[in-house]
Amino acid sequence: MYLTIADDGVTLHDPERVNDFYASYRQxxxxxxxxxxxxxxxxxxxxxxxxxxxxxxxxxxxLAAGQVDEGWDHKFAGMLSYAQDKGWMSEDGTAVRAHLEREM
Structure with missing residues (x-):
């Protein structure tokens, strides 16, 4: 899954793909x-x-609401657990770190 950041807001794409998470923005x-x-x-x-x-x-x-099936929460929890193990979560567990890529 990835988050795009543009002047008009943020959008989540491919939320079912929980084994890869990053963010991108326009140059x-x-x-x-x-x-x-x-x-x-x-x-x-x-x-x-x-x-x-x-x-x-x-x-x-x-952002994922309405785009994912009912089993998504379980898969998403697995992603967050993996991120926690890697040190990619905030100390309080309320946010997850994503690599930021610049779109050309």
Missing amino acids: RLTPARLHEVMVEHAGGELLPDGNHVMVPVETLRR
Whole structure:
């Protein structure tokens, strides 16, 4: 699954594919604007390294609603458990880290 970040908001794509998670944005977005859009749309935040974002778990659930089958929650929980084991979750477990890729 991946999150796209654009001037008009954040969108979740391929939510059924829980074995791969990343975020992408259009080249024209500056880091400041990227962070602003994410905050405005409850999409999370840009991390200081500029290469990752932290995305709230509840945002992913909200964006996946209506796109996934009833077994998705179980698969998603497995993804979050794997992310926790790798150190890719926030300390309180409410957000997951995603690598940020720039679209050309």
